[in-house]
Amino acid sequence: MDWNHKLKQLMGEATQLVRTGHLADATRTIQQTLGGHPPAPTTAQGAGAPDAPSASPAPAQPSPGATFRSGMPWRDPSSVQDVEDAVVIERPRNVTEGDTPCDAPAAPQSGTAVHPAPRCEAQGSFTRVVFSHPGAPHNPHHYHLYVPPGSASGAPMPLVLMLHGCTQNPTDFATGTGMNSAAARANALVLYPAQPHSANPNGCWNWFRPEDQRRDMGEPALLAAMVRDVMARHPVDGQRVYVAGLSAGGAMAALLGREYPDVFAAVGVHSGLSAGAAHNVMGALSAMKTGAKTPARGTTAAASGQPVTPVIVFHGDADPTVSARNGEQVVQAALDAVTGGAPALETSVQQGRSGGGQGYTCTVYRRVAAGDGTDDKGAVIAEHWVLHGAGHAWAGGSAQGSHTDPRGVDATGEMLRFFLAQQLTPKS
Numbered sequence: 001m002d003w004n005h006k007l008k009q010l011m012g013e014a015t016q017l018v019r020t021g022h023l024a025d026a027t028r029t030i031q032q033t034l035g036g037h038p039p040a041p042t043t044a045q046g047a048g049a050p051d052a053p054s055a056s057p058a059p060a061q062p063s064p065g066a067t068f069r070s071g072m073p074w075r076d077p078s079s080v081q082d083v084e085d086a087v088v089i090e091r092p093r094n095v096t097e098g099d100t101p102c103d104a105p106a107a108p109q110s111g112t113a114v115h116p117a118p119r120c121e122a123q124g125s126f127t128r129v130v131f132s133h134p135g136a137p138h139n140p141h142h143y144h145l146y147v148p149p150g151s152a153s154g155a156p157m158p159l160v161l162m163l164h165g166c167t168q169n170p171t172d173f174a175t176g177t178g179m180n181s182a183a184a185r186a187n188a189l190v191l192y193p194a195q196p197h198s199a200n201p202n203g204c205w206n207w208f209r210p211e212d213q214r215r216d217m218g219e220p221a222l223l224a225a226m227v228r229d230v231m232a233r234h235p236v237d238g239q240r241v242y243v244a245g246l247s248a249g250g251a252m253a254a255l256l257g258r259e260y261p262d263v264f265a266a267v268g269v270h271s272g273l274s275a276g277a278a279h280n281v282m283g284a285l286s287a288m289k290t291g292a293k294t295p296a297r298g299t300t301a302a303a304s305g306q307p308v309t310p311v312i313v314f315h316g317d318a319d320p321t322v323s324a325r326n327g328e329q330v331v332q333a334a335l336d337a338v339t340g341g342a343p344a345l346e347t348s349v350q351q352g353r354s355g356g357g358q359g360y361t362c363t364v365y366r367r368v369a370a371g372d373g374t375d376d377k378g379a380v381i382a383e384h385w386v387l388h389g390a391g392h393a394w395a396g397g398s399a400q401g402s403h404t405d406p407r408g409v410d411a412t413g414e415m416l417r418f419f420l421a422q423q424l425t426p427k428s
Contacts, residue, residue, distance in 0.1 A: 150187035156237035163249030176401020207251035208284035244268030291325030316390025356407030
């Protein structure tokens, strides 16, 4: 069945159920729709896998070290061993006799999080970590953490928070994006939270619920606590913490960028929606289909006087699940938050084609110097990649993971390149 026709049909069914008072059935229909993805060949988009095993699938190929913009790798690839993106070990709940306590730079803030095992994860490891957060309705949670081989140096490292899409899980997302391989070259930590099915039947982040759209509330508070948990046990550079996500994960990433500009130095949104694009399930379905209603309540990327968090956006212009209009709105929200508006920005456009033959248009928006020496001359506000003919899938990903398009540009490499060029201004 054509996905657009199916989406219209399901929206109609849900609307009728709401009108007749069958709210539970309507919610169930909408949740299924939010987690649904049209079938596609495995060479372009993997089928959704609600409970992909955390056992060891075949390793994903490392992402290329060079990017279209720099032409240079972050680090000499020959100096970094091959990385298996989804080989997971379990961190035990309790420390056994003889274990060495974690050499953490600082303890978590009192009352923010509980992590049962105080051991640091080993260098070069990808570990499943049990995690509890006070007040969270679905404890215990867990996340997966990738620690690069270069962590042995003890130098502060960048941290990337990666939010999977509906029907995905951390190991599937790590395999599909190849982010662990790219992070090994950048000597960066990668944090993959898992959304339990008790929180959403399809494993979606609940980006469309008001209680999950504000700082220190709901899922944003949980995800921020996970970031703090990693920062408490590993040497993280607090000025270089980033967040990225796919689909529902991309929508949640946009929310985190808006609500925690003091935590995240940059945001990556792949096939997602702008912060505040919807405030209920019916609004979510509408936004997915045609974009948020404008002006959408609460969609600004930053409050008045608040620094704008730079954003990089990837979206297929043939996406049948989340309209490409949403990618445009993510970028526009960032541009609208810039003091001075459009005159304070300059735009450059580059068109090209990936090695797999997929065309793209990349538009970069930078600040224009005011001439008084006080502004961020040339600072990037947004980078918008329109992927021509692409559907609802992570561009340039591995076919071994779900919802990927190996033909596409290397979204992982470009996103990490963009991230590492951004950092928070240290507090005076």
